[in-house]
Structure formats: C-alpha cells, structure tokens
Amino acid sequence: MTTPLQPPPKKNPQKRTVSPTRPPEMRSRASLGLQAAAAEGRFALQVCAECQTVQYPPRDACQNCLSTDMPWTDVSPDGELLAETTIRTSTNLYFRERSPWRTGSVKLDAGPVIICHVHGDCAPRSRVTLWNLLDRAGQATLLAVPQERTPLMEDDPQLRQMTADPKHRRVLITDARHPGTPALVKALKDAGAAMIFVGEAETWRPYPGRAALEEMGVDLQPLDLTDTASVQKLAGEYGGKTDILINNARFMRPGGVLERGDTAFAKEEIEVNYLGLMRLAQAFGPGMCARASDGVNSAAAWVNVLSVEALSNAPAYGCFNASNAAAFALSQSLRAEFRGAGLRVMNVFTGPTEDAWYQPLPPPKVTHGALAKSIVDGLQRGLEDVYCGDVAKDLHERFRRDPKVLERERTMAGDMA
Amino acid sequence: MGRRRQSYDGVVLACPVSIPYQRYSVDTAHWWIATALRETLKAAKLTPKELDGFSVSSFTLFPDTPVGLTQHLGLSPRWLDMIPMGGASGVVALRRAARAVQAGDSDIVACVAGDTNHIDSFRRMLSSFSRFAMDASYPYGYGGPNANFALLTDRYMTEFNATREDFGRICVAQRANALNYPGAIMKKPLTLEDYMNARPIADPIALFDCVMPVAGSEAFLVMTEDEAVRRDLPFARIGSAIERHNAHAEDPIQLRGGWTVDLDELYGMAQAAPTDMDLVQTYDDYPVISMMQIEDLGFCGKGEGPDFLRDKDMTITGDFPHNTNGGQLSAGQAGAAGGFIGLVEAIRQVTGQAGPTQVKDAKKALVSGFGMINYDRGLCTSAAILEAA
Structure with a gap:
C-alpha cells in the first residue's frame, strides 16, 4: 500500500532550496524511439520486421537474424518480476538523494528481460505491467506497476518523480x-x-x-x-x-x-x-x-x-x-x-x-x-x-x-x- | 567447431608481478602499466627493447590504446594485443599470448593489466561503460554493478535457499587470507558478525559484498619452456584454458555462466578433475559470483554451492584454499587488473613464490574469470588450469 502523500509544510525561507539534480541523460540514438513513445504514454519496443523478435535494450541489428529493420511497435507491457533490489546508495547524485530506490528485472511476456524501476505496490515475483514514462531528465524509463490499480498508487515517490501530478501543487x-x-x-x-x-x-x-x-x-x-x-x-x-x-x-x-x-x-x-x-x-x-x-x-x-x-x-x-x-x-x-x-x-x-x-x-x-x-x-x-x-x-x-x-x-x- | 583444441605444451608462464594497490592514485594507467611491466621484465633480466610481444588490459588508458603505449614506453613488439574483457581478461590474455608464442609470432609476451583510480574517475567511467548500460541500466540507478549483483543474489537466494551467511563465509575467509598478503588494501580482520551488520548497499548486498575500486597493476610473462629454463626462471605450465562470451543468452537471469559450456574440455585437456586442484582463484567482485563459479566449474552441482562451502575451510591452510591473497573483495578492484589478480597469484602459488600466502605443495591451480556487465549480466567467462613445472 502506498503511503498517502502529505501536503508539504510551509516553505522555510532560511533553508536552501534543493538544487535540481537529474538522472543520467545520455542515450544512444537507437533508444530515442522509446522516448518518442513515452512522450505520448505508449509502450513500444523494436520488433524485427523479418523474424518478429522483440528487442531490448534498443539496438541497431536484430539479435536473432541480424536484420536492421526493427520498427518501434506497441507490444504487450505485461511480464513477471524476476528479481528486485532496493538501492540504498548510488554514485549518481539524483539517486543518492532519493534513496532508497526500488528496481528490478522483469521478464516480459513478449520476450526480453527489462531492468526497470519498481513501484512500491508490486509484490515480489508478481505479474506486473510496465509503464513507459519520462524521468526528470526527460528520458524514457520503464516502471513496473501492479497489474491491478492500487489505492493512491500515484503517490508512490518513484512514480511521482516521473509525473507532474497536480496533487498538492x-x-x-x-x-x-x-x-x-x-x-x-x-x-x-x-x-x-x-x-x-x-x-x-x-x-x-x-x-x-x-x-x-x-x-x-x-x-x-x-x-x-x-x-x-x-x-x-x-x-x-x-x-x-x-x-x-x-x-x-x-x-x-x-x-x-x-x-x-x-x-x-x-x-x-x-x-x-x-x-x-x-x-x-x-x-x-x-x-x-x-x-x-x-x-x-x-x-x-x-x-x-x-x-x-x-x-x-x-x-x-x-x-x-x-x-x-x-x-x-x-x-x-x-x-x-x-x-x-x-x-x-x-x-x-x-x-x-x-x-x-x-x-x-x-x-x-x-x-x-x-x-x-x-x-x-x-x-x-x-x-x-x-x-x-x-x-x-x-x-x-x-x-x-x-x-x-x-x-x-x-x-x-x-x-x- | 567440433575440432579438438591443441594443447599448450611448450609454453609457460613466469615472472608474476603485483604492484601494491592504492585506494586513490594521482598517477595514470600508463604509470601503473609501466611500473608492472618494468618489474616483470626486471625479473626476467629483459630490457624493454628486447620484448617482442605485448598484451594490455585497461579501462583508463583513454585516449590511448596499446598502440600509443608502444611509443610511450619505448617498445617495438612484433605482436600486440588489447584485451577489453575486464574480469575475464587475465586468462584470455594468457590464451592468446600462449598461442602467439607457440606459433612463433612472438618469443616473449608481457601480459599487463593496470588501471588508475582518481577521485571521481570510477563514477565517470560508469556512465560510459557500454551502450546497453547507458541506455538501459545506468538510468535506473545502476551506478556500477552493485544493483545487477543484488538482483542476481536476490534470485539466487530464493531459487536455492541460500542465506547471507553463505556469502559472508566467502568474504570472511578471503579477509583472513588478505591479512597475510602485503599488497591488500583491507588490513582489518572481518568477522561474520561484521559482515552481517554492514551498511546495506543494494538489498541483499551490503558493504562487504562489494569491492573497493582502487588503482593497481599486475603482470606476467608468457614464453617457451626452453626460454624460461635458459633464463633460469621458475615457471608454471598451462594445463588448459577456456573462454566463452554471451553464453546462455536465453536464461532470463544469469544463474549460470559460460564455464558450463566448455567445462569438459577444461578438465579433459588438463587430464584433471576438480578434486585435483590445490587451490581455486575465482573472480570475486561479489561473493555470489564466486559461489556460481564453484558450481559451474564442477566442484558441486547447481545450487549446491552453499552446502558445499558450509563445511569447507577456504583459507590458505584449509581444505579448499580459495582466493589466497584475499581476492578483490579484500585486496581491492584495480579495474582490469581485477581480471589478473587471481591468475598472477596462482602463478606465484604453483611456482612456490607466494611467500606469506603460499599454499603448501600447491601443484595445480584453477583460475577463472568473469567480466563485463554489459546490461543485465556478465558476458565474458574464462578459466585455466595451471600446473607446477
């Protein structure tokens, strides 16, 4: 169950405003197709036009047949949470300031294994759905969420990092x-x-x-x-x-x-x-x-x-x-x-x-x-x-x-x- | 495919060198490589000009490659190699150099691995480690492989009912070994209690499951047996050696490595069995991967590692000497030199030069390597059996 997000206290003008830090932004050109889908809230991956193999991470040639024709195609975002961890410290400032941070790997029904953020309401080893979301760097990242909506799931601190939810704003x-x-x-x-x-x-x-x-x-x-x-x-x-x-x-x-x-x-x-x-x-x-x-x-x-x-x-x-x-x-x-x-x-x-x-x-x-x-x-x-x-x-x-x-x-x- | 590998008869390893590691160094990879090269050449009474084969493994040479190093270090080799395989690089360097010497392309190859560690250089290297990491793991908080190995450890623990204590015992024994190794960075004894109570890093991984990035270098020479005898150098023979890349790609999570593909050849060529090994040096950037190597290299079945190790003594005087100089977990991870540390120590062991970490009567040693977490798993595996002359 997500802890309800509390309205923020009145801002203390004597305290330093937290400087914006961002998750890593660098990506390959091939991966920007995921970004384009995330901008519209779609879940799409590269699918080989010749052998239909679904690919991830984004690449330039099919891992099965070496075809280079792999259009970004909407595919099922469902899969199984294989393993998870809670990151408690990171060399990256953004994650360091926001730890603990839950991540895991998901075996997608469509084929690939995907390292992703994991919503707090996902049970270990459960069936999950991946949401393709823009992170604070404006880049696409994947978040595993429970297959059924949970109460107040939008208040999850990791999900809220990806959204611009008007709640309390x-x-x-x-x-x-x-x-x-x-x-x-x-x-x-x-x-x-x-x-x-x-x-x-x-x-x-x-x-x-x-x-x-x-x-x-x-x-x-x-x-x-x-x-x-x-x-x-x-x-x-x-x-x-x-x-x-x-x-x-x-x-x-x-x-x-x-x-x-x-x-x-x-x-x-x-x-x-x-x-x-x-x-x-x-x-x-x-x-x-x-x-x-x-x-x-x-x-x-x-x-x-x-x-x-x-x-x-x-x-x-x-x-x-x-x-x-x-x-x-x-x-x-x-x-x-x-x-x-x-x-x-x-x-x-x-x-x-x-x-x-x-x-x-x-x-x-x-x-x-x-x-x-x-x-x-x-x-x-x-x-x-x-x-x-x-x-x-x-x-x-x-x-x-x-x-x-x-x-x-x-x-x-x-x-x- | 399907052809039998030829033996490594007539080629030997000599002049193992480890330059003591430092937590942070103001010096460059070039400095660390030059220092190890100088020491290994000195041991063989060779001048740089005489060296005709050079193999380099390093992550921090940029913008140089081994090509630039030849001019920088005044070398003129007729055989030059670069092994970009991280934790698997030691055995792979050995394999290639041995074949070059066997074929007469080179008389003596110096295999050197070295990296520096500046303040903040580790963090900056992570962001550009691989394209898949840049696209698909680094943006998820995977600053280095901690979280990858956390996922693996998490899955291993549920799949095979392993406990944190099972991994802790590996770390504790290695620390005991490291206390005898002058080059180790970690000098404080470690108890299982210390291990269990350590600061969590990425559950279930805590501080003592992780290696400390350091600066350091390692080197050895590959030459014909005749050459070694002529120079009066103690040497080790190569019983067998394997490497494999991107094995078991269909496994959703890496619970076995590429060693399993080539295991029969590894022991077959060396005409040996796991029980013949006097010591084992696994690649140990996290204890779970050492556990997996002990399984995949045939000491016990898949998932039986925790049981197998429970009644073994992994210290240098024990019945299963493992990572006899403390491995990376206690000596530190010096970049690509982490792929050499076990191999160089094994050469010292079977040539009787290990000094304070010497395992009594060490005749056969198994060394294995594992490297390059490209995305969700390590892609390179390697292993070799070394024999006393």
Missing part, C-alpha cells in the same frame, strides 16, 4: 477569459491541486465565466500577455509558487491570408499566442527551473494548449494556426531549455473546441470538459505530447504517416478545415 492558468477555464479549474481541483491562480486580462471587461471562477474560489490576478510589465509583475508575486503553469491564452480569428486583407489580427495573434508565451517563459521560467526539485510541491510542468493545426495548416484558420505553429516551434526550444532543470513542457494539441470561434465547423469537437481532462491526465502521466479529441488524434496519425500527404489532403477543395 499550485497551478497558474493564464487566461480566465478562455471559455474552457472553469472546466479546467474544476478538473484540477478534483485532482487535488493545492491552489489555483488565474490570470485575467482587461479586468474591467465582463465575461461569462467569471462568476463560476469566483464561485470555485480561485485567485484571480491581472495578467495581460501582450504587456511585458504585467507578466513580470505577476511573476514577481506568484513565480515562486507556480508549480504548474498552464498557458491556455489565445487570440483567434478565422481566415487565411487573402481572406483577411491586412495583418492587424495576425499581429494580435502573434502578440498573444507566440510573444505571450515567450514573455511568460522569460518571466516565470527561471524561477520554476530553480524550484524543480523543491519537494512535494516542486515546479513540475509547463503546459501549452495549442491547435493541432499547428502541425499542418489549412486556410480556414490559416493565420491563427500559423501563430500556433510559431508557438509550437518555440515550445520545442523551451523544452530543451527547461530540460536541464528537469522541468517538463507538455503540449496539448486540441482539435476544434466547442466555442464561438469554431462555430462554423462540423463535429466532432472538443468539449471544455474533455480538454480539461486531457490536460490533467497528461500531467498525471507525465506526458510531453497530448492529442485531445478525435480530430487531433486523426490529424496526428496522418502527420506521423506522411506530413506532405497530409498537407495536400487537408488543402484539397472541399471542407478540409
């Missing part, structure tokens, strides 16, 4: 005016978030969601992403207690290049969707990085909510999507810049949401509840890339198969929005 949501914000606040509260702060632009202007936010007791703070001083002011007051930052701010109008006729809206889109992200990162990033190992409520994740059309554009929302593509590109740089501290960047790619700006589009659309659930679920599983809704999943799958084919099929005549 403080969350900043950047846009109170986004129609999905009340649903997001509710999902975070249900997930055990300790405090929720919400940024509010143009506070004098009324909007429908405000009553709901006030009712849920969130801390509304003035925040205008187009104004560097405003972002810096909030970071000065709240940067030291922002454990998870969810940037859901957006400025959007429909239309491609020719339909718009000028660059006025595009400037606004860039100001909010691209430069807004940059201002936030410059103001909040360094402080969050410094607190990435700061106990139960360490800074854990940075979340960007993006249109899935950032991957592949089409004219109906062509200019808005372009600003999202810029934000997506920026997020990749940011992810690499935060990685040294162990702070995770999670991009949530959503299909068209159920709100006024996407009104002319046919279903399926993403409800605010579904988007909120995806965000919280992604944090709890420690993901880097989340595709929310059927449209996003479909577009991502097509993107994975062939980005050029996708571009062409999305921009043929018809309703390819």
Whole structure:
C-alpha cells in the first residue's frame, strides 16, 4: 500500500532550496524511439520486421537474424518480476538523494528481460505491467506497476518523480477569459491541486465565466500577455509558487491570408499566442527551473494548449494556426531549455473546441470538459505530447504517416478545415 | 567447431608481478602499466627493447590504446594485443599470448593489466561503460554493478535457499587470507558478525559484498619452456584454458555462466578433475559470483554451492584454499587488473613464490574469470588450469 502523500509544510525561507539534480541523460540514438513513445504514454519496443523478435535494450541489428529493420511497435507491457533490489546508495547524485530506490528485472511476456524501476505496490515475483514514462531528465524509463490499480498508487515517490501530478501543487492558468477555464479549474481541483491562480486580462471587461471562477474560489490576478510589465509583475508575486503553469491564452480569428486583407489580427495573434508565451517563459521560467526539485510541491510542468493545426495548416484558420505553429516551434526550444532543470513542457494539441470561434465547423469537437481532462491526465502521466479529441488524434496519425500527404489532403477543395 | 583444441605444451608462464594497490592514485594507467611491466621484465633480466610481444588490459588508458603505449614506453613488439574483457581478461590474455608464442609470432609476451583510480574517475567511467548500460541500466540507478549483483543474489537466494551467511563465509575467509598478503588494501580482520551488520548497499548486498575500486597493476610473462629454463626462471605450465562470451543468452537471469559450456574440455585437456586442484582463484567482485563459479566449474552441482562451502575451510591452510591473497573483495578492484589478480597469484602459488600466502605443495591451480556487465549480466567467462613445472 502506498503511503498517502502529505501536503508539504510551509516553505522555510532560511533553508536552501534543493538544487535540481537529474538522472543520467545520455542515450544512444537507437533508444530515442522509446522516448518518442513515452512522450505520448505508449509502450513500444523494436520488433524485427523479418523474424518478429522483440528487442531490448534498443539496438541497431536484430539479435536473432541480424536484420536492421526493427520498427518501434506497441507490444504487450505485461511480464513477471524476476528479481528486485532496493538501492540504498548510488554514485549518481539524483539517486543518492532519493534513496532508497526500488528496481528490478522483469521478464516480459513478449520476450526480453527489462531492468526497470519498481513501484512500491508490486509484490515480489508478481505479474506486473510496465509503464513507459519520462524521468526528470526527460528520458524514457520503464516502471513496473501492479497489474491491478492500487489505492493512491500515484503517490508512490518513484512514480511521482516521473509525473507532474497536480496533487498538492499550485497551478497558474493564464487566461480566465478562455471559455474552457472553469472546466479546467474544476478538473484540477478534483485532482487535488493545492491552489489555483488565474490570470485575467482587461479586468474591467465582463465575461461569462467569471462568476463560476469566483464561485470555485480561485485567485484571480491581472495578467495581460501582450504587456511585458504585467507578466513580470505577476511573476514577481506568484513565480515562486507556480508549480504548474498552464498557458491556455489565445487570440483567434478565422481566415487565411487573402481572406483577411491586412495583418492587424495576425499581429494580435502573434502578440498573444507566440510573444505571450515567450514573455511568460522569460518571466516565470527561471524561477520554476530553480524550484524543480523543491519537494512535494516542486515546479513540475509547463503546459501549452495549442491547435493541432499547428502541425499542418489549412486556410480556414490559416493565420491563427500559423501563430500556433510559431508557438509550437518555440515550445520545442523551451523544452530543451527547461530540460536541464528537469522541468517538463507538455503540449496539448486540441482539435476544434466547442466555442464561438469554431462555430462554423462540423463535429466532432472538443468539449471544455474533455480538454480539461486531457490536460490533467497528461500531467498525471507525465506526458510531453497530448492529442485531445478525435480530430487531433486523426490529424496526428496522418502527420506521423506522411506530413506532405497530409498537407495536400487537408488543402484539397472541399471542407478540409 | 567440433575440432579438438591443441594443447599448450611448450609454453609457460613466469615472472608474476603485483604492484601494491592504492585506494586513490594521482598517477595514470600508463604509470601503473609501466611500473608492472618494468618489474616483470626486471625479473626476467629483459630490457624493454628486447620484448617482442605485448598484451594490455585497461579501462583508463583513454585516449590511448596499446598502440600509443608502444611509443610511450619505448617498445617495438612484433605482436600486440588489447584485451577489453575486464574480469575475464587475465586468462584470455594468457590464451592468446600462449598461442602467439607457440606459433612463433612472438618469443616473449608481457601480459599487463593496470588501471588508475582518481577521485571521481570510477563514477565517470560508469556512465560510459557500454551502450546497453547507458541506455538501459545506468538510468535506473545502476551506478556500477552493485544493483545487477543484488538482483542476481536476490534470485539466487530464493531459487536455492541460500542465506547471507553463505556469502559472508566467502568474504570472511578471503579477509583472513588478505591479512597475510602485503599488497591488500583491507588490513582489518572481518568477522561474520561484521559482515552481517554492514551498511546495506543494494538489498541483499551490503558493504562487504562489494569491492573497493582502487588503482593497481599486475603482470606476467608468457614464453617457451626452453626460454624460461635458459633464463633460469621458475615457471608454471598451462594445463588448459577456456573462454566463452554471451553464453546462455536465453536464461532470463544469469544463474549460470559460460564455464558450463566448455567445462569438459577444461578438465579433459588438463587430464584433471576438480578434486585435483590445490587451490581455486575465482573472480570475486561479489561473493555470489564466486559461489556460481564453484558450481559451474564442477566442484558441486547447481545450487549446491552453499552446502558445499558450509563445511569447507577456504583459507590458505584449509581444505579448499580459495582466493589466497584475499581476492578483490579484500585486496581491492584495480579495474582490469581485477581480471589478473587471481591468475598472477596462482602463478606465484604453483611456482612456490607466494611467500606469506603460499599454499603448501600447491601443484595445480584453477583460475577463472568473469567480466563485463554489459546490461543485465556478465558476458565474458574464462578459466585455466595451471600446473607446477
């Protein structure tokens, strides 16, 4: 049974904040396929296309037939815990600071033997399932968990190292005016978030969601992403207690290049969707990085909510999507810049949401509840890339198969929005 | 495949040298190798220029290889080898050098292993030990092989009902042996109680199950018997020698090693049986692997090691002398020299040069090696039977 995670005591300002340390990051190129699967929460291994031998550790040639064609394929994550140990001391600082650390070896039903982290609720020599998770270095590692869910299993100290679970953490949501914000606040509260702060632009202007936010007791703070001083002011007051930052701010109008006729809206889109992200990162990033190992409520994740059309554009929302593509590109740089501290960047790619700006589009659309659930679920599983809704999943799958084919099929005549 | 191995007749081992180990050294692997080479050549009254065969085992020579060492040390060999096999390197070096001498490719081969240990060099070496370790064990807290051997010990204990005391007895006896060996790092007597109460490292492994990384070097010469006689050197004969890599890959956990594959040839070639051995030097970076070697080398059946050793005396005056100079567990692990320590001590033993650790009337010695935890298991195994002249 996992010991329930206790809320952290109030921070003692006289004590040194624990410097972020990370597990080993070096990996071979071959192993990065595991990382790509972990970013989306999948369990995949190399499988030989010629003889079907499942391989591990990652390699460049099949251990059975020397074929070099071994695509990463989702395989069964089930197996048996063969042996285990609890590491009590390590030459590596990260593990040394977190010992005791339970690890073991698992014989996978699919074939290979896998050295992995072992969840505290796994019984010795039991059947287990492997989860492919990103560790604090942003690298894929495998954790053996019991085959049946156990109560509070997310509180396991080793599992919590891999996730960005909102439980006992403080969350900043950047846009109170986004129609999905009340649903997001509710999902975070249900997930055990300790405090929720919400940024509010143009506070004098009324909007429908405000009553709901006030009712849920969130801390509304003035925040205008187009104004560097405003972002810096909030970071000065709240940067030291922002454990998870969810940037859901957006400025959007429909239309491609020719339909718009000028660059006025595009400037606004860039100001909010691209430069807004940059201002936030410059103001909040360094402080969050410094607190990435700061106990139960360490800074854990940075979340960007993006249109899935950032991957592949089409004219109906062509200019808005372009600003999202810029934000997506920026997020990749940011992810690499935060990685040294162990702070995770999670991009949530959503299909068209159920709100006024996407009104002319046919279903399926993403409800605010579904988007909120995806965000919280992604944090709890420690993901880097989340595709929310059927449209996003479909577009991502097509993107994975062939980005050029996708571009062409999305921009043929018809309703390819 | 299937052909009989040829004997090692006419080739002998001489001039065993062990340079006393140090916990940390400011000197380099080059220094340690040069020092051991100088001593072994001196024993044979050879100059570096006269040496025509050179075999090197080391982890810390980077960026050099033995090629660079020839220029660095002023050697001009016509036969040059590097054995990157860690704990199996001693016997493997011996095998290759013996064949080179037998074939006339070299007259005298100096086999040298040496590594330095700077503060923090052990930790840095771990991170780049192998690609599989980098990808699939190091990120899980496996700073060195402690946790690998913890898994093995854990499984061995459940599979064969072994206890920590069974492993403790191996360590305690080796410490008793080490107290007679001037080169050992560990000079304090060890009791079974000390062993049981030691600080846990990776359950069920505790402090005295682990070796201490040190700096040190070991060397010996391989030459024809005629050469040794001409130079008036005490020498040991090679009864037989085996090596095997990545054996039993299908076993989910390594409860047996590659020795089992070639065991019949090992004893067959030497025309000997396990009971003929006057002493046994196993590779001992953890006691569980010594236990497994005693089983896999035919002293008892699989899983019977604990019972077999329970009524044996493993000290130099006992009925089963084992790791007579304390092995790595008490003398320290000097990198690749850890693959030589048992072999060099065995040469001293069967040539009557072991001094304070001498086993009385030592005529036949079994030496085995085990090396390279590439991911979840050690890949290299080796063994040799040495005989007194």
